[in-house]
Amino acid sequence: xxxxxxxxxxxxxxxxxxxxxxxxxxxxxxxxxxxxxxxxxxxxxxxxxxxxxxxxxxxxxxxxxxxxxxxxxxxxxxxxxxxxxxxxxxxxxxxxxxxxxxxxxxxxxxxxxxxxxxxxxxxxxxxxxxxxxxxxxxxxxxxxxxxxxxxxxxxxxxxxxxxxxxxxxxxxxxxxxxxxxxxxxxxxxxxxxxxxxxxxxxxxxxxxxxxxxxxxxxxxxxxxxxxxxxxxxxxxxxxxxxxxxxxxxxxxxxxxxxxxxxxxxxxxxxxxxxxxxxxxxxxxxxxxxxxxxxxxxxxxxxxxxxxxxxxxxxxxxxxxxxxxxxxxxxxxxxxxxxxxxxxxxxxxxxxxxxxxxxx
Amino acid sequence: xxxxxxxxxxxxxxxxxxxxxxxxxxxxxxxxxxxxxxxxxxxxxxxxxxxxxxxxxxxxxxxxxxxxxxxxxxxxxxxxxxxxxxxxxxxxxxxxxxxxxxxxxxxxxxxxxxxxxxxxxxxxxxxxxxxxxxxxxxxxxxxxxxxxxxxxxxxxxxxxxxxxxxxxxxxxxxxxxxxxxxxxxxxxxxxxxxxxxxxxxxxxxxxxxxxxxxxxxxxxxxxxxxxxxxxxxxxxxxxxxxxxxxxxxxxxxxxxxxxxxxxxxxxxxxxxxxxxxxxxxxxxxxxxxxxxxxxxxxxxxxxxxxxxxxxxxxxxxxxxxxxxxxxxxxxxxxxxxxxxxxxxxxxxxxxxxxxxxxx
DNA sequence: CTGAAAGCGCTTACAG
DNA sequence: CTGAAAGCGCTTACAG
Numbered sequence: 239x240x241x242x243x244x245x246x247x248x249x250x251x252x253x254x255x256x257x258x259x260x261x262x263x264x265x266x267x268x269x270x271x272x273x274x275x276x277x278x279x280x281x282x283x284x285x286x287x288x289x290x291x292x293x294x295x296x297x298x299x300x301x302x303x304x305x306x307x308x309x310x311x312x313x314x315x316x317x318x319x320x321x322x323x324x325x326x327x328x329x330x331x332x333x334x335x336x337x338x339x340x341x342x343x344x345x346x347x348x349x350x351x352x353x354x355x356x357x358x359x360x361x362x363x364x365x366x367x368x369x370x371x372x373x374x375x376x377x378x379x380x381x382x383x384x385x386x387x388x389x390x391x392x393x394x395x396x397x398x399x400x401x402x403x404x405x406x407x408x409x410x411x412x413x414x415x416x417x418x419x420x421x422x423x424x425x426x427x428x429x430x431x432x433x434x435x436x437x438x439x440x441x442x443x444x445x446x447x448x449x450x451x452x453x454x455x456x457x458x459x460x461x462x463x464x465x466x467x468x469x470x471x472x473x474x475x476x477x478x479x480x481x482x483x484x485x486x487x488x489x490x491x492x493x494x495x496x497x498x499x500x501x502x503x504x505x506x507x508x509x510x511x512x513x514x515x516x517x518x519x520x521x522x523x524x525x526x527x528x529x530x531x532x533x534x535x536x537x538x539x540x541x542x543x544x545x546x547x548x549x550x551x552x553x554x555x556x557x558x559x560x561x562x563x564x565x566x567x568x569x570x571x572x573x574x575x576x577x578x579x580x581x582x583x584x585x586x587x588x589x590x591x592x593x594x595x596x597x
Numbered sequence: 598x599x600x601x602x603x604x605x606x607x608x609x610x611x612x613x614x615x616x617x618x619x620x621x622x623x624x625x626x627x628x629x630x631x632x633x634x635x636x637x638x639x640x641x642x643x644x645x646x647x648x649x650x651x652x653x654x655x656x657x658x659x660x661x662x663x664x665x666x667x668x669x670x671x672x673x674x675x676x677x678x679x680x681x682x683x684x685x686x687x688x689x690x691x692x693x694x695x696x697x698x699x700x701x702x703x704x705x706x707x708x709x710x711x712x713x714x715x716x717x718x719x720x721x722x723x724x725x726x727x728x729x730x731x732x733x734x735x736x737x738x739x740x741x742x743x744x745x746x747x748x749x750x751x752x753x754x755x756x757x758x759x760x761x762x763x764x765x766x767x768x769x770x771x772x773x774x775x776x777x778x779x780x781x782x783x784x785x786x787x788x789x790x791x792x793x794x795x796x797x798x799x800x801x802x803x804x805x806x807x808x809x810x811x812x813x814x815x816x817x818x819x820x821x822x823x824x825x826x827x828x829x830x831x832x833x834x835x836x837x838x839x840x841x842x843x844x845x846x847x848x849x850x851x852x853x854x855x856x857x858x859x860x861x862x863x864x865x866x867x868x869x870x871x872x873x874x875x876x877x878x879x880x881x882x883x884x885x886x887x888x889x890x891x892x893x894x895x896x897x898x899x900x901x902x903x904x905x906x907x908x909x910x911x912x913x914x915x916x917x918x919x920x921x922x923x924x925x926x927x928x929x930x931x932x933x934x935x936x937x938x939x940x941x942x943x944x945x946x947x948x949x950x951x952x953x954x955x956x
Numbered sequence: 957c958t959g960a961a962a963g964c965g966c967t968t969a970c971a972g
Numbered sequence: 973c974t975g976a977a978a979g980c981g982c983t984t985a986c987a988g
Contacts, residue, residue: 260965268824268975269974269976270965270966270967271976274966274976275967275974276969284973299959302735304669304737304966305735305964305966306674307665307964307965307966307967310966310980311979312966313664320720334707334915336701336705336706337702337705337898342695342696343695343696345695345720346695347693359720361703361708362712376662376663377717378663378665460708479988484901507881510902539696539730542843543869543902545903547902549807579636617980619981626961627958627959630958630959631957631959633984634958639981644957644958647958664982665980666980666981667982668982669964669981669983670964671982671984911984
């Protein structure tokens, strides 16, 4: 009844009605199976003539397959779950995790990459890692990308329960079904510290409360190693254990300016923090970069808009995102690929105006 | 065969196997229909005892319904398509639309709101508006949110073809199935211009190539109206028709500083542009804000990090996003709601340091 | 209060 | 080269 009515509509207006395989098969005078084969490129089993006829009908009526039906019979959805973690309390406070440029660059790049390869991006911010499993089961996702790293424990539980490949970043956990793309965090701070040293600085402070945080600890180790390699003594009093946020930076900058210590340079683990440090140092009476050279981390767009423009370490976020997506899709296609190795992305200094040479 | 094997696995490890309605029905000794009713809260038709039994099995085995199957029989997917437009050439150039803070704030807020209400976010950047229709058909989405406005023509075609409600922003098109949330753009520039006037400025420039752009034209009208209301003559030579980007701002700032005109204040339509103007004016020998007061638009986080901190117009993007999502879901639930009216979001000045008083 | 059965729109062995 | 039929996991009239 409905069908009959619909057919009439088609004649009047070809866009109004959602075609199905069956409709196309009827029009072409073939079975649905043949249409399905043509659509899925299994053309070896269909004559050229039939193929052409079917394709022209598809085009004419603007047919688009129903992915829900396809997923159901295929047991594969072409959906990739892209997940961001949000602490319970952040969630409650209406914090928008997306305003973090790391996250937005990641997700934008991932979406573009997935789209190009015919996959769909289902976005979700979760606060409990069990929510991820629901997403997997709800939509039978072909794979997942976890934009923020989660603990090895959570990851382990998740990997056991979800039987699809998962990609993550900067994790220290490994599993045959896990793609793990990490950036060379130690090298990052090694480079920024070395950069200061090469510009004649020896009294170099480090700002970040790195303890207990895997990524920040790696960066701290880079700082230490650069000092060692140049035979500059490590001074615990040059470590300013504030969170690497704008506010933390302001406090650190104030503390440095206030202490009248011989510090002439400071490295840190986030651009936002570096900007705070410049502000705090200024509030404490310093001129930047004359009295204090500063290097940030992340190379956000922001760095171009500050005065002085901020020298920073770039971890090439788009490349990280692209690689993870690529490896994930490869793993989905041929499960034997041993792409579970931790791929390491290189890191580099982007030179601007926030460091002066003491020579 | 498979089923039998699976059942064995369940006994060994309850997580390894994706349960179905049928499995639960068997375990509970009822029909699948009863289980379905319990899950969907149609509890009036099921005894408390049966309900409890089913719920405990669901919990025990961690059952999550297959949304693909549900969508197929329901003809409703609980997916909302969230779409961003990307020009063909931007797409090719690898431009990441997500780095635009307007977009990332929008999408983050929308996702949170949808999630809260039990909907799923399918993200897609498209370059041709016909791609949107494919998304609708592919997944049978319950609704769509277009983060960037598209032309009335495109919108009209889309609304005719897609038979789901669609939400968009700042559009001048209207349709019974369209939710249109707009911000008071004219008021935005009226406020910033008036703010300058109230601080004693009368020689006020406007930067943006507004012609042909609906939103920017509204803002320009606000500028003009503020001048009129204060009986300050409008001077065409105070209009700097550069794109409201960082680069455009630099050129405008240079032009203003270079012309040695009596201009003491400048308003514009984007924070990035305002930051460019400050930089350009400085490059031209001006001190900011002593020689030139500046007000931006959008109130990005960025405004706090510049020197001087940038006074700006806030259009309350999270509120815009939240309202659009809310109205969309309402329209999905009861189609008779006449929420197709253009809701207007208010706009306000956020006071910082980039304006000085001439009094 | 509950069940048997048809149907949503696809895909995929299995036959011919 | 093509078809008839079963099945993916749900929901929903329709009966009882």
